Amino acid sequence: MITKLIARGMLVGLLAGLLAAVFAYTTGEPRIDRAIALEEAAAAASQAAGSHAHETAEATGHSHETTQATGHSHDEGEALVSRDGQRFGLFLALGLYGVAVGGLFALAYAAVRGRVGPRSEPVLAIALASAAFTAIVLVPFLKYPANPPAVGDPETINQRTVLYLVAVAIGLLSVAAGAATHRYAARSEPWLRWLATGATVLLPVAAAWILLPEIDEVPQGFPADLLWDFRIASLGTQAVFWLGVGALFAFAARRRSPV
Known part of the structure; x- marks a missing residue:
């Protein structure tokens, strides 16, 4: 059973990765070309x-x-590598990324099914994908948004990578703590339960946003519209990926039970 679930997750991840690659190709690549032109x-x-x-x-x-x-x-x-090679690599990388993440998503889904979250399998899949997007993408993005290729000092790449991974870890721990709070407060009033859940998630995220060091390596004169268009396209690519994972996994779920 678990093998079939993982295979389903890997297939779903592959399809979601290809959908995200199409989105990135149509919205992000023009911004990258413009950034490269500025750098050249x-x-x-x-x-x-x-x-x-x-x-x-x-x-x-x-x-x-x-x-x-x-x-x-x-x-x-x-x-x-030529730009055409990089564009092909975009589809290849997101496809492989989707396969790996889809398998991990299936394992997480199997771990929480029947224990945490909605009882309906499709709703659980969408809720889990939303939680993953919040923890892995949205929380780090609020502190360290993506930058075009022309932005960033190569000498600080290790520092930026470590800080980004720290932000991801904080997002995962915050969302997990929020889910645990929501579960243990099941007998409380609904408004109190959701208030406690939100506070459990937001407080550590806000503390990390304040305490983690800033990284501002955008050169003077770099077009602000290009910078934010690229960042929104990057965030949108991840949103399409996780939306695809949640929706496709929900569609693939065989059993249906009431929420």
């Missing part, structure tokens, strides 16, 4: 400035050290 324009301007400095150095009898320090960086910045 800035690199070209820097190279032109370096060439001008080189000519000035030659005219005044200086050595080529200035050129080595400021110029000839274009070849090093060439993309190792």
